Structure formats: C-alpha cells, structure tokens
Amino acid sequence: MMILVSSTPFDPGKHINEFAKKCTSAGGIASFLGQVRSENNTVSTLTLQSYPGVTEQGIQGAEENARLRWELEDIFILHRIGTMQAGDPIVLVLTAAKHRRDAFEACDFLMDYLKTEAIFWKKQTGQNGTQWIEPRTEDYQDNKRWSL
Amino acid sequence: MLKILYFGRLSDLAGRQEEYLDLPKDINTISVLKPYLSTLHDLGDALDDPSIKTMINQSLVFGDASIIDAREIGFLPPVGGG
Numbered sequence: 413m414m415i416l417v418s419s420t421p422f423d424p425g426k427h428i429n430e431f432a433k434k435c436t437s438a439g440g441i442a443s444f445l446g447q448v449r450s451e452n453n454t455v456s457t458l459t460l461q462s463y464p465g466v467t468e469q470g471i472q473g474a475e476e477n478a479r480l481r482w483e484l485e486d487i488f489i490l491h492r493i494g495t496m497q498a499g500d501p502i503v504l505v506l507t508a509a510k511h512r513r514d515a516f517e518a519c520d521f522l523m524d525y526l527k528t529e530a531i532f533w534k535k536q537t538g539q540n541g542t543q544w545i546e547p548r549t550e551d552y553q554d555n556k557r558w559s560l
Numbered sequence: 561m562l563k564i565l566y567f568g569r570l571s572d573l574a575g576r577q578e579e580y581l582d583l584p585k586d587i588n589t590i591s592v593l594k595p596y597l598s599t600l601h602d603l604g605d606a607l608d609d610p611s612i613k614t615m616i617n618q619s620l621v622f623g624d625a626s627i628i629d630a631r632e633i634g635f636l637p638p639v640g641g642g
Binding site: 446460461463465466469491502503526527528529530531532533534535544545546551 | 567
C-alpha cells in the first residue's frame with residue numbers, strides 16, 4: 413500500500429508499470445488517472461493545498477475501508493498538490509485484485525472519497541477569475557452510493 | 561513557538577499558509593486566539609465563520625478549547641476534494 417501527496421509532477425505510466433511488476437499475485441489492476449481539465453479551451457490553472465499528515469491520514473482511512481469491502485492485493489494512491497496546468501495529472505489510483513470486479517469497484521470507491529471528502533483545498537484560475545472550489549452535488553451523490 | 565496553519569481562502573486572506581508565533585501568555589484559548597490573529601492579519605470575521613473547523617495538534621476541536629499544550633493549530637474552511 414502506498415499513499416503519496418506530492419508537489420512534484422508525475423508520470424502515470426511509470427507508476428502503473430512499477431505497481432504491476434510488484435503485484436504478481438493479482439489477476440488485474442484497475443487504474444484511474446485524473447487530470448486538469450481545460451475550460452472552453454482556455455488555459456486555466458488549478459492549485460491544490462493539503463494538510464500534511466491529516467490529508468494522508470484521511471486517505472489511509474478510505475484505503476482501509478476499501479480493503480474491508482473488497483479483496484485487494486494492493487493499493488497505490490498518488491495525489492498532486494501545488495499549481496497545475498490543463499492536462500497535468502492530478503491523481504492516480506491503482507487497485508490490484510485477484511478478480512477484476514474488486515479492482516474496479518475499489519478504484520471507483522477511492523476516487524469518490526478523493527473527490528468529496530479528502531482534505532484538499534482547490535483553487536481554479538481561468539477566464540472567470542480565481543475561485544476556491546467545493547465539491548459538486550454530483551460528487552456527493554456519487555459518494556453516497558457506497559453508504560451501507 | 562506555535563505553528564499556525566491557514567488553508568483555502570483563509571491562506572489568501574492571511575497572505576500565508578503557515579507561520580510560527582510566540583503568543584502573549586493571555587492568548588491561551590481558541591476564543592482569544594481568533595481575534596488576536598484576525599487583528600494581526602486583518603482577517604475581519606473570517607475565522608468566526610461557522611464553516612471554519614479548527615484542529616489542535618491535528619485533532620478536530622469544537623467550540624472553545626485551551627491551546628496551552630498546542631504545538632500546531634490549523635484553521636480549515638470546507639474542503640474542496642481532489
């Protein structure tokens with residue numbers, strides 16, 4: 413299991429390859445790569461802040477919940493902080509499992525946590541100026557799918 | 561020295577994400593720290609917004625609390641997700 417919150421740009425392919433090499437007992441690996449969207453083809457920047465220690469602890473809680481729900485071989489979560497441009501990778505979630513359904517669902521679950529509850533503050537600068545962003549209603553609805 | 565952390569819009573208002581302060585002895589609770597910091601950084605009533613959460617030593621506190629044993633205090637607006 414690895415949880416990284418980093419201000420350094422990352423190469424998703426490198427992490428997927430390294431993770432896959434480690435997970436020899438997994439039958440499949442699901443991955444989700446989030447990247448900065450351009451809005452109406454205008455250049456925008458996204459700046460993310462975390463609370464070092466607290467943010468990682470929250471993600472670890474979600475990771476432990478995922479392990480209780482699904483049979484997983486390993487999990488890798490890498491989240492960027494700092495200022496990013498359109499097209500830059502923001503988040504990479506990798507879940508390895510014996511069977512694909514566990515890998516897909518755990519990856520989806522972890523992304524819903526990261527989009528709504530994870531301890532990040534997000535500032536977008538674009539053609540409409542600069543604003544701090546809160547999760548969309550759809551993000552909260554997505555996250556509720558996992559309520560027992 | 562006490563570490564103070566400001567996140568999200570509070571970091572813009574305070575002009576910093578963190579600072580280390582030697583506080584006067586009478587600044588010993590959250591309720592007296594907030595107006596002290598508000599004056600120091602011209603934050604207006606931003607820290608009194610009910611949506612702002614407070615963490616002492618990385619644990620959430622609710623209402624007023626002593627900061628005598630605090631090493632770190634964070635002021636957290638609603639999170640935006642990743």
